[in-house]
Amino acid sequence: TPEPTPVPTPQPTPAPTPEPTPAPTPIPTPEPTPDPTPAPTPAPTPEPTPAPTPVPSPAPTPALTLLPTPVPTPEPTPAPTPLPTPKPTPSPTTRPTPQPTPQPTPKSTPFTTSRPTPKPTPKPTPKPTPKPTPSSTPKATAKPTPKPTPAPTPKSTPKPTPKPTLRPTPSPTPKPTPKSTPAPTSGLCTAIEENTDYDGDDIDSTQQISAELCCADCKASPNCKLFVWFDGTCYLKSSVGTKSAASGRRASVLKPSSCASLTNNVDYFGNDIGETSRASATECCADCSATPDCKVFVWLDGTCYLKSAKGSQSSKPGAVAGSVAAAAQSCGAVESNTDYAGEDVSSVDGSSPAECCKACQDEPKCNAYSLFDGTCYLKAARASTSTHSGVTSARVNKCGSVEVGVDYAGNDLTSVASTSIDDCCAHCRNTNGCKAFTYAWGFCYLKSAKGRTSSNPSVSSATVIM
Known part of the structure; x- marks a missing residue:
C-alpha cells in the first residue's frame, strides 16, 4: 500500500500557473523580428529598439524561456546604430573644411604680392625722377632769362622795326608832328630820361626823328605804357622793366589819359x-x-x-x-619850398619831380608827393601845407578832365569841404565806392557813378580814371 503515496498528484497545482499567460508568448514573436529587422532597421532603429528592449528583459529573466530572447536582441541593436552614424558624419566634415582654406590662401597671396610689387616700383621711380628734374630745370631757366633781357632793346628790336612801323606810322604821323613837337612830353609823357633804357616788354616800334615824337605813338598804341628812343626808332613797351644806363637812349613813361568820356x-x-x-x-x-x-x-x-x-x-x-583840359594833366603844378604835411603812404628814391610823379602814378593809394633830399614821399592827399626850404611838392591827378558847367545828377555818397576842385579827385579816390564827383560852393560831392548829366554853370565835374 505504500505505492499510492507517491501518487499525490499535487502536480496539477503548479500547472494552473496563470503565469504562462504572460508568455502566451508574444515573446516568440520577437524571434521572427530579428531576421527581417537588420535590413530595414536603420531608419526606424532609434524609435522601436528602446521600447521592446526594457519590457521583455525583466519578465523572461527568471524563466527558462528567456534564453532565446537575449541572443537576438543585443546583436541587432548595437550594430546598426553606432556604425552608420559616426562614419558619415566625421569624414565629410573634417576633411573638406581644413584643406581648401589653408592651402590656396597663403600660397597665392605671398607670391603675387611680394614679387611684382618690389620690382616695378624701385626701377621706374629712381631713374626718371632725378634725370628730368635737374636737367630740364636749369636749362630752361638759364637760357631764356639772359638772352631776352639784355637783347630786346639793342639787338632784337632794330630788326622787326622797319616792317611793322612803316605801314601804320607814315599816314597818321606827318599831320600831328609839326604842331605836337614842342609839347608832347609835358602833356602826355613824363620828362625824357637821358641815357636810360628799360629792358624787355617790347610790343611795337615806330620811326621818329626825336624821342619827343614817340609819346604820341605810345599813346595811340594799345597797352603801351612807356617808350625808349634810340637811333631814330621808338621802342614801345607794355610795362616798366628793369631800368639801366645806356648811352644815347632816351626814355619816357606815358601819363594816364587826360580825356573825359567820349x-x-x-x-x-x-x-x-x-x-x-x-x-x-x-x-x-x-x-x-x-x-x-x-x-x-x-x-x-x-x-x-x-x-x-x-x-x-x-x-x-x-x-x-x-x-x-590842361588841368587834367596827371602831374600837377609843382609847388617849390612847400611841404605837404602828413598823409604819407610810402617813400621811394627820386631825384626829380618827374620821378616822384611816376612813382605816385604806380602807387594806387598815392595822390600827391613831396620831394626832399633825393626821396619822394608819396601821400594820399594834399592836406595842410607848410613852408620848407628845399622841399618840392605837387598833386598827382588820377581823374579825367574837368567838365566845366556840367553836373552829375544823383548817386551821391557824401560831401567833403574843399577850397579847390583840384583836391576833389583825391577825396573821391580815398572814399570807398567813389567813381566821380561834382564840385560846387566849396564842397566836393562824391558819387558812386557819373549818372545823368545836366548843364549848370555853377558846378564842375569829373570821373576817376585810375
Whole structure:
C-alpha cells in the first residue's frame, strides 16, 4: 500500500500557473523580428529598439524561456546604430573644411604680392625722377632769362622795326608832328630820361626823328605804357622793366589819359585848328593833348578834327566827341619850398619831380608827393601845407578832365569841404565806392557813378580814371 503515496498528484497545482499567460508568448514573436529587422532597421532603429528592449528583459529573466530572447536582441541593436552614424558624419566634415582654406590662401597671396610689387616700383621711380628734374630745370631757366633781357632793346628790336612801323606810322604821323613837337612830353609823357633804357616788354616800334615824337605813338598804341628812343626808332613797351644806363637812349613813361568820356553822335561846330588820321576816337585824345591850344576834338570816319573850344553842339550820326583840359594833366603844378604835411603812404628814391610823379602814378593809394633830399614821399592827399626850404611838392591827378558847367545828377555818397576842385579827385579816390564827383560852393560831392548829366554853370565835374 505504500505505492499510492507517491501518487499525490499535487502536480496539477503548479500547472494552473496563470503565469504562462504572460508568455502566451508574444515573446516568440520577437524571434521572427530579428531576421527581417537588420535590413530595414536603420531608419526606424532609434524609435522601436528602446521600447521592446526594457519590457521583455525583466519578465523572461527568471524563466527558462528567456534564453532565446537575449541572443537576438543585443546583436541587432548595437550594430546598426553606432556604425552608420559616426562614419558619415566625421569624414565629410573634417576633411573638406581644413584643406581648401589653408592651402590656396597663403600660397597665392605671398607670391603675387611680394614679387611684382618690389620690382616695378624701385626701377621706374629712381631713374626718371632725378634725370628730368635737374636737367630740364636749369636749362630752361638759364637760357631764356639772359638772352631776352639784355637783347630786346639793342639787338632784337632794330630788326622787326622797319616792317611793322612803316605801314601804320607814315599816314597818321606827318599831320600831328609839326604842331605836337614842342609839347608832347609835358602833356602826355613824363620828362625824357637821358641815357636810360628799360629792358624787355617790347610790343611795337615806330620811326621818329626825336624821342619827343614817340609819346604820341605810345599813346595811340594799345597797352603801351612807356617808350625808349634810340637811333631814330621808338621802342614801345607794355610795362616798366628793369631800368639801366645806356648811352644815347632816351626814355619816357606815358601819363594816364587826360580825356573825359567820349560822347557818341555829337559834333561841335567850328574852332578847328588841325586834323589827324586815326582808326578810333580814343586815339584822338593823344593828338589833342599833344597839340597846343587843343581842348576839344570830334572823330568822324577815321579823322580827328582838333578844336580850340566847344562850338555849338549838334547831332551827327557816327561822330564821336571828346574834350581835354590842361588841368587834367596827371602831374600837377609843382609847388617849390612847400611841404605837404602828413598823409604819407610810402617813400621811394627820386631825384626829380618827374620821378616822384611816376612813382605816385604806380602807387594806387598815392595822390600827391613831396620831394626832399633825393626821396619822394608819396601821400594820399594834399592836406595842410607848410613852408620848407628845399622841399618840392605837387598833386598827382588820377581823374579825367574837368567838365566845366556840367553836373552829375544823383548817386551821391557824401560831401567833403574843399577850397579847390583840384583836391576833389583825391577825396573821391580815398572814399570807398567813389567813381566821380561834382564840385560846387566849396564842397566836393562824391558819387558812386557819373549818372545823368545836366548843364549848370555853377558846378564842375569829373570821373576817376585810375
